[in-house]
Amino acid sequence: MQRMLSESTDSAKAYYAQTSRHQQQLRTIEELGYERALRDAADLVGTAIADIAAERQRQIDAEGWTPEHDDDHDTGEMAQAAACYLIHDLFLGTWPWDLVWFKPTDRRRDLVKAGALIIAEIERLDRAAAKVPA
Structure with a gap:
């Protein structure tokens, strides 16, 4: 039971970390503007x-x-x-x-x-x- 709880907690932490990264990326897009965001996105893909x-x-x-x-x-x-x-x-x-x-x-x-x-x-x-x- 403890192991299942630990795994669930780890999964939740990973989900929230990913969500936080996505929110930060959206804020960056808003701050830098669409054109710059596209250039930065090209680096990512x-x-x-x-x-x-x-x-x-x-x-x-x-x-x-x-x-x-x-x-x-x-x-x-x-x-x-x-x-x-x-x-x-x-x-x-x-x-x-x-x-x-x-x-x-x-x-x-x-x-x-x-x-x-x-x-x-x-x-x-x-x-x-x-x-x-x-």
């Missing part, structure tokens, strides 16, 4: 987020897939394309565009492309929501 952001920018700059262009794909095509890159062996038949635009490479690069497509879809949804009168 490594290069994955930076690589997704760079791929999204490459899609805009090199491919011409601008926000205005993305707005024309309003039936979930970008999310569908992201799914194709996530597990392309299963989804190849559901690629929403001409296959010339499907360019799988290695697993990590495909995940980065999928992440960038998801970002593009989220941004498109946000722009569409902003256009709807409240």
Whole structure:
């Protein structure tokens, strides 16, 4: 019984310590501002987020897939394309565009492309929501 109580106490202490760290991180975000928090967060997650952001920018700059262009794909095509890159062996038949635009490479690069497509879809949804009168 004592051991169970001790383990429960240790678990509770760990939970509260983690909660405290999260609250401190939220306070830091508020104090430093969103932009700085994003830079700091990139340090925490490594290069994955930076690589997704760079791929999204490459899609805009090199491919011409601008926000205005993305707005024309309003039936979930970008999310569908992201799914194709996530597990392309299963989804190849559901690629929403001409296959010339499907360019799988290695697993990590495909995940980065999928992440960038998801970002593009989220941004498109946000722009569409902003256009709807409240």
